[in-house]
Amino acid sequence: MRIGLLGTGPWAEGAHAPALSRHGDVDFAGVWGRRPEAAKELADRFGTRTYDDVDALLADVDAVAIALPPDIQAALAVRAARAGRHLLLDKPLASTVGQGRVVVDAVRASGVASVVFFTTRFQSVAEAWIAEQAAEKGWFTARAEWLGSVFTTDSPFGASPWRREKGALWDVGPHALSVLLPVLGDVRRVAAAAHGPGDTAHLVLEHADGASSTLTLSLTAPPAAAGAAVELRGEAGARLLPRSPDGAVPALERALDALMTAARTGVPHPCDAAFGLRVTEILASAEALLDG
Known part of the structure; x- marks a missing residue:
């Protein structure tokens, strides 16, 4: 599969x-970025080409x-x-529900495959654990803590404008939800939301x-x-998500496998x-409660 990369920031790099570049079934076809000089530097480093125009x-x-x-x-x-x-x-996926719906509508209308990279879902140990817990019945409650120090250390993501604007809810909240939803089922209601120190958010x-x-x-x-x-915690007792030895790059390679499988089979x-x-x-529902 010939794949192009859109973006040149720390996560892209x-x-x-x-x-x-290292996936055996992928042809890394090129890079486009909002900063042409960064796109050229990234493309040169990974042996691919730069595109000045997205449509090209x-x-x-x-x-x-x-x-x-x-x-x-x-x-x-x-x-x-x-x-x-x-x-x-x-x-x-998007910063508003309206934006996200337009993406989903476009995917459905065109019939293309899509995969959203929730890192934990594509780590092999975590993926197996989630599947095992989803097969269990009688879960009573769960807690998820996703705590980062992005703005208090020399993290490459500390200068990210959208993270500073949207905070932890939108940056690490998706990770927590991606683990909880397949095990506990869809969220019927965000019952409560409260601010903590800094950008900390507490949800029920x-x-x-x-x-x-x-x-x-x-x-x-x-x-x-x-x-x-x-x-x-539930009828099966208490279960903790195990640490995964997989970093972001191996997990992304598994996400690429998933995309190619979905494209080949037509199964989402x-x-x-x-x-x-x-x-x-x-x-968005949690954000509305926090802003209220």
């Missing part, structure tokens, strides 16, 4: 480009991988889908299968407190654009 790149590829802020991603995803190109998208969710969950999300935690944890992947839209809807 550290995850997408390495995954595209779309004309030369079967699919695109997008590593851009969510509002820009949404617009370009629609453009690529309408051109008949498969989509490897990042989370969150009611799930369609009767369970409840609590989420604590932050990008401004002290470095010593940073980390992620998910605990489930569980983390497709429609799932990305559902996550966006839940985030």
